[in-house]
Amino acid sequence: MLASYLHNFIFIKTQKTGSTTVESVFADFCGPDDVITPLGHKDEMRRNNGKPLCRNFESSKELEDKWIASLIEGNRLYRREGARESMKFYSHMGAGEIKSKLDATFWANAFKFTIERHPYEKVVSAAFYKLGLKRPTEEFPKMLKKILRKQSYATFRYYSIDNQVIVDDIVKLENLRPDLERVAKKIGVTLPDELPRMKSHVRQDERPAREILTQSQKDEVYHVCKQEFDLLGYER
Numbered sequence: 001m002l003a004s005y006l007h008n009f010i011f012i013k014t015q016k017t018g019s020t021t022v023e024s025v026f027a028d029f030c031g032p033d034d035v036i037t038p039l040g041h042k043d044e045m046r047r048n049n050g051k052p053l054c055r056n057f058e059s060s061k062e063l064e065d066k067w068i069a070s071l072i073e074g075n076r077l078y079r080r081e082g083a084r085e086s087m088k089f090y091s092h093m094g095a096g097e098i099k100s101k102l103d104a105t106f107w108a109n110a111f112k113f114t115i116e117r118h119p120y121e122k123v124v125s126a127a128f129y130k131l132g133l134k135r136p137t138e139e140f141p142k143m144l145k146k147i148l149r150k151q152s153y154a155t156f157r158y159y160s161i162d163n164q165v166i167v168d169d170i171v172k173l174e175n176l177r178p179d180l181e182r183v184a185k186k187i188g189v190t191l192p193d194e195l196p197r198m199k200s201h202v203r204q205d206e207r208p209a210r211e212i213l214t215q216s217q218k219d220e221v222y223h224v225c226k227q228e229f230d231l232l233g234y235e236r
Helices: 019-027 041-046 061-073 076-080 095-101 104-109 119-131 137-150 173-187 215-224 226-232
Strands: 002-004 009-011 111-116 169-172
Touching (some): 041 061, 119 137, 169 173, 169 226
Parallel strands (some): 111 169
16 A cells, blocks of 8 residues: 655555555655555565665554564564554555545545456466465365455455545556556656566466356356446456
8 A cells, every 4th residue: 555645646455456566666656754555575675675665654663663674584473463453554455444544635635546457367366376386286276265255355345435436547457557657647657667576476377267267156256346347347
């Protein structure tokens, strides 16, 4: 999640949509007083050449320094033991919570955007991400069923309040570069020639998701993500 007072924008981060890549690109444009929420250890250290870029996300400077130190050290224990409870801003925040913690005038006037992806692809991506590279691919069907059961792949909730979309623009991962160019132009920044590729190394089957999912699984995803299908015109 990003909140830039310097360029007057808010980026709302979704899940398994390429949002870490987008966040990494636009974090580079943020000023010293802007909010940049932390990524995991590897991604946080990678996006700024070994130095954490996150800032202004904690409820106090002391706690923020501890969190950043844990990222540098790779200390997952600190971040797992409820330390996030004190965070004012964190990575995957819903629009309603973000709104409640930002200045009302800034929220009302800021350009708000997010990123989406075909729901079939989000489900398959989430399953491979949870599976990781160390587990055998034979365990994928079991992991996929778990992801489908949890239904956390539905991301409409992140950028809506009371079922109403509150963002000014939605980038599609399938049209990433042109869509980001459009957003960059609106907020007055210039994209780098090459976009970083974050979290793109764990998918063990490169087939399109519609070739991996069964018809009943596709029907289930459509039911859960109907708002996303309707809003963005994705084909079933």
